[in-house]
Amino acid sequence: MKIFKQVFHDITNINKKNIKLTIHKSAHRRKLLRWLYEVTRDFKYEQSTFGIAVYILDTYTQKYGFELNNYQLLGITSLFIAAKMEESKLKGINDYVQVTDCYVKEEEILLMERHIINIHSFDIVTPHFYLKSWHLEKMSKKLSLAEKRELLFSTFAYFLEMSTCKKSMYSIFLDGIKEAENILAGHQIPKDLQFYINNNRITRHIKSRLVINK
Template structure:
């Protein structure tokens, strides 16, 4: 029996194919029309944007709130107010501005505003809005500029003045002409990765700029009504004893004293909190510099029960908040080691130089002097004591360009300290040991000898 037969209707199939093709053609026509409408709408929108850009370019005053970095708030004073500067935005030509992207124009706009802000700080008319306190500190980087002659708000004034001085440093302090001969001693270290031969010059150029920003107020002991120079001498001598007992690195002591001086340049404290500030500064410095920092229990113990661990931790928070966690202090020992390269790394000269350099952080008269200048003066006197020869071109170059005439003042201050009665006993005992080659005894004998003979220390 035969199965069912499959019949195919060719006419029906042809009709379906024609209907499908017609539908696809209609869809293509609709898609093309939608695309054309979209393109025309985009062109119209772009034309409107271009016209709006051209219409918004003429001069107009805009209120610009400066960036937060221009202002520093006192964590202990919540009444600080931020000023608003009104800056005239210079118009650009429509042809040029339309070619620039929005991001590019925004960057240029911010750059112009920042330049105008810096210019307003240097303008005599804008300076009428600020009252400069403490006229004796007019040449210092930490002058206090306030709106209402308020000496408690140190952070705002210091920030503004530092920005001005930092700008003037780059604009006015051009490299002087080199009038001496020196050898490139860094070439000998090209195969030593630890000496970073490729970057050492840039590093010390940066440290030279940075030391200007981390200088404490040279006259803060004058306006600190509760503190006297004698009090600072006692506290610093005690810090030397604690530093020696804990066997900390030399850099730790320098950083700790710098933190204390910078805090005192911004805040007024009571006498009974002075020791707490000192031990807290050394505690912060130890955590920042040491590989294995002593426990906070040890720092509390050396205060003889005067302050608890909680007191030190709370003081640490306050110090870091006032200094805004700025620990970037160019250590004077770094400059001393740099100069020692030109001295063939002589151990005796550098050991004696360390003692003389430490005087610059112990004695209050050296507050406000650049670490690089103190390091150069310490190395100069050290070579004079040991009769190592003249201050040649290599020593001038690797000290940062300090010539003998630039070192006279700081050298006279060091000699004046050496011939005066011993004030810092622990400091003197530290460097009178064999470990430090009896540097304190040798230096004092030399200073008294040239003073009795009335000799010029620069001869």
């Protein structure tokens, strides 16, 4: 299985080593999250798994920072851990290796997993956990419940990307609800949000059914 994404190519091919950065101030975080979102889609994982992976990644890097040459390893390991917590059908570890074009090795993922687990409290909350069925039922009838659910998950992913790691997950949840309601009311879809909508297996088909106010 080979799902290596060009969007992340400039990070995996870095030349500088041991560059300490703060992720939420770095353009690399945006590239990593979008790459992880595509991997989540291609693995047919739940959107909540992506949210948990971002939470693990951000809480770790906010406290410890990161080394740029280990950035992809940290991201894919966060998804590896999140899937174990959320998914009933898991990809094999070799799939995680292949998705990095073999840049990351199996033993590196396992070592990083142990390292993250040893230092992480795993008191995890993501925007997805606040979503209840009545939120979907009260929204516009233009879309099915499943479509509205995935639209909200796309807006959550968008606001997770925009977050500076200081915003609460509940605030991101509220922002996602408001943005989804704006879209259903005919407002323009922000360019960066279009990435998440277009790379969701369900929401990529709904834009033609929305009336966009110019």
